Amino acid sequence: MFAGAPQYLVSGLTQGAAYGLIGLGYTMIFNTTGIINFAQGEFVMLGGLLSVCFVGAGLPLAVAVLAACLATAVIGALMERLAIRPLAGAPAVNAVIVTIGVSILLRGGAMLVFGKDTVALPAFSGVRPILAFGAAIQPQSLWVLAVTLALLAALKLFFTVSIQGKAMLACACQQKAASLVGISVTRMALLSFGLSGLIGAVAGAILAPITMTAYDVGMMLGLKGFAACILGGLGNPFGAAAGGLILGVLESFGAGFVASGYKDAFAFVVLLLLLFVKPSGLFGKAGVERV
Amino acid sequence: MRLPGLGKNAFQAMLFLAFLLAVPLALPNEYYLSICILGCLSAIIVVGLNLLMGYAGQVSLGHAAFYGLGAYTTAICTTRLGLPIPVGLVAGVVLAAAVAWIVAVPTLKLRGNYLAMATLGFGIIVSIVFNESVDLTGGPSGYVGIPRLALLGHVFETDRGYYNLMAVVLALVVLLALNLMNSRTGRALRALHVSEKAAGSLGIDIAAHKRFVFVLSAALAALAGVFYAHYLSFVAPASFGFSASVQLLVMVVLGGMASVWGSVVGAFFLTALPEFLREFEDIDIVVYGVILVATVMFLPDGLAGGLRRLLGKCRRAKVSHVQPD
Numbered sequence: 001m002f003a004g005a006p007q008y009l010v011s012g013l014t015q016g017a018a019y020g021l022i023g024l025g026y027t028m029i030f031n032t033t034g035i036i037n038f039a040q041g042e043f044v045m046l047g048g049l050l051s052v053c054f055v056g057a058g059l060p061l062a063v064a065v066l067a068a069c070l071a072t073a074v075i076g077a078l079m080e081r082l083a084i085r086p087l088a089g090a091p092a093v094n095a096v097i098v099t100i101g102v103s104i105l106l107r108g109g110a111m112l113v114f115g116k117d118t119v120a121l122p123a124f125s126g127v128r129p130i131l132a133f134g135a136a137i138q139p140q141s142l143w144v145l146a147v148t149l150a151l152l153a154a155l156k157l158f159f160t161v162s163i164q165g166k167a168m169l170a171c172a173c174q175q176k177a178a179s180l181v182g183i184s185v186t187r188m189a190l191l192s193f194g195l196s197g198l199i200g201a202v203a204g205a206i207l208a209p210i211t212m213t214a215y216d217v218g219m220m221l222g223l224k225g226f227a228a229c230i231l232g233g234l235g236n237p238f239g240a241a242a243g244g245l246i247l248g249v250l251e252s253f254g255a256g257f258v259a260s261g262y263k264d265a266f267a268f269v270v271l272l273l274l275l276f277v278k279p280s281g282l283f284g285k286a287g288v289e290r291v
Numbered sequence: 292m293r294l295p296g297l298g299k300n301a302f303q304a305m306l307f308l309a310f311l312l313a314v315p316l317a318l319p320n321e322y323y324l325s326i327c328i329l330g331c332l333s334a335i336i337v338v339g340l341n342l343l344m345g346y347a348g349q350v351s352l353g354h355a356a357f358y359g360l361g362a363y364t365t366a367i368c369t370t371r372l373g374l375p376i377p378v379g380l381v382a383g384v385v386l387a388a389a390v391a392w393i394v395a396v397p398t399l400k401l402r403g404n405y406l407a408m409a410t411l412g413f414g415i416i417v418s419i420v421f422n423e424s425v426d427l428t429g430g431p432s433g434y435v436g437i438p439r440l441a442l443l444g445h446v447f448e449t450d451r452g453y454y455n456l457m458a459v460v461l462a463l464v465v466l467l468a469l470n471l472m473n474s475r476t477g478r479a480l481r482a483l484h485v486s487e488k489a490a491g492s493l494g495i496d497i498a499a500h501k502r503f504v505f506v507l508s509a510a511l512a513a514l515a516g517v518f519y520a521h522y523l524s525f526v527a528p529a530s531f532g533f534s535a536s537v538q539l540l541v542m543v544v545l546g547g548m549a550s551v552w553g554s555v556v557g558a559f560f561l562t563a564l565p566e567f568l569r570e571f572e573d574i575d576i577v578v579y580g581v582i583l584v585a586t587v588m589f590l591p592d593g594l595a596g597g598l599r600r601l602l603g604k605c606r607r608a609k610v611s612h613v614q615p616d
Contacts, residue, residue, distance in 0.1 A: 036404055083584055090591040093350070097544045097587045100537055105580030112573060223415065223533065230408045265419040268412040275409050276397040 006135035016248020017148040021203035022225025023240030025196035031172035039103035041222020047201025048213030076197020110215040121208035239283035304466035311458035331457035334558035339511030345549035348484035353414025357509040359531025361516025387513030421528035433527030440521035547593025
């Protein structure tokens with residue numbers, strides 16, 4: 001009965017790495033602004049679709065992916081500047097509604113520009129599966145895992161070495177104190193939206209050769225990413241990445257051993273149970289508000 | 292202007308009902324009437340959701356699940372089980388309320404984003420069950436053949452008759468909400484919104500009050516779901532998914548948090564808006580997004596708050612006109 005397990009593990013880790021990256025994007029924005037950005041899934045969609053579009057325009061794959069990620073980062077920053085910053089001082093729920101509005105806008109815009117078809121990006125290095133441990137591993141799965149790890153390492157470096165990264169951490173810690181020592185909180189918010197857009201787009205681009213992409217993939221991916229960062233403990237970027245991996249594996253095993261139709265439900269059931277038992281998430285700090 | 296023996300709330304609700312009943316006279320055709328019926332249904336849910344969100348301060352991103360539970364329960368009761376419609380009506384509301392009660396116990400201990408995630412997860416699980424349990428619900432293609440509403444021997448055949456009934460139900464729901472918020476329970480809910488600690492120290496049972504308002508709002512959503520099923524005689528899971536829950540939340544915020552009348556306006560506005568955007572054909576969804584963002588940006592306290600400020604400005608202008616400095 002467990003013959004399929006290695007295969008499920010590989011596909012779960014691949015999908016989970018993408019969830020983790022999406023969760024990371026939520027965490028970035030949440031830490032600097034306190035907002036849950038419901039347009040995060042649309043960044044993922046844009047990363048995939050823009051890559052496909054640029055490849056179609058004749059750019060080499062690597063350049064196309066890079067351009068797509070940068071373009072999405074710019075869109076993220078624009079979103080902050082045009083829609084989020086003017087809200088300063090309004091209740092948090094208003095900001096959430098605005099992010100929902102922006103996500104509808106981006107989804108509608110993508111539908112107009114790219115059409116409703118489901119499209120695939122060519123795999124980064126061939127499609128011949130590598131056989132190992134009784135599982136057929138797509139080369140793209142290795143790409144997904146490698147890029148995720150590289151991105152995590154780069155972020156770790158960014159937060160510990162660069163002054164911008166440290167400033168962002170300071171904002172996450174205490175906004176008022178950060179602004180007192182001369183950190184521009186608004187600039188950090190802008191940066192966090194840009195970075196989130198970049199990370200989301202990377203997730204979208206590396207996933208697009210495996211799962212294909214379309215204008216409407218953002219919502220479910222976004223929800224899974226949100227679930228990943230709650231699972232790992234909201235506000236903890238590496239918890240979000242780990243949460244994503246766990247979610248992906250759980251989902252993959254649930255689909256394989258229980259019922260594939262209930263794949264999405266499986267992840268959320270586990271998440272709800274966890275929330276009821278340990279609301280601060282697996283790796284969250286204690287002291288989360290609870291009655 | 293106060294009727295003897297009637298409170299201010301009852302008077303307002305009666306005026307509102309009279310207005311609703313007069314609306315069809317001004318409508319050019321039957322199609323607009325069906326939008327008005329859907330508007331009433333949305334308003335019933337949104338008023339309930341606003342009691343939970345605006346007054347008690349608890350977010351729910353899964354309310355469409357209760358809407359769907361009501362609709363599917365009555366659909367299955369009245370067709371497959373062959374029960375009379377009033378039984379289906381009661382069963383739909385009671386089942387949704389029971390589910391809400393069970394869900395409320397662990398969920399309402401959570402706050403803020405965690406509560407949002409938990410209700411969102413609940414809503415998604417329910418909508419996946421609607422999609423996947425094909426034997427029971429008909430799956431993604433929907434459930435057909437639900438009988439048209441019949442109560443006390445009267446079948447609501449025409450849209451006009453159905454609309455009149457919905458107008459009465461909505462007016463009653465509004466009256467209930469207005470009275471509830473002026474009651475001891477309403478004050479307790481508003482108190483726990485501001486500070487649970489302070490409210491608790493005044494002897495308010497926080498958990499019981501939260502659970503009560505959650506179950507009430509779920510029951511109202513299910514009530515709307517029952518009427519929805521017997522109006523369209525067809526239900527599909529797409530109407531009760533995450534997008535529907537978000538739509539309800541947006542109606543609350545757009546109408547104005549903690550404003551019963553705002554909720555009614557927000558529900559009708561957002562129900563009718565897509566119909567008017569049809570003219571834009573393909574870009575309707577983009578225009579919808581722009582209107583949503585712009586409204587929240589420029590009217591941070593919703594349509595109700597915007598109107599209140601506008602009235603305040605007019606009044607000030609009048610005063611300064613009477614007494615110039």
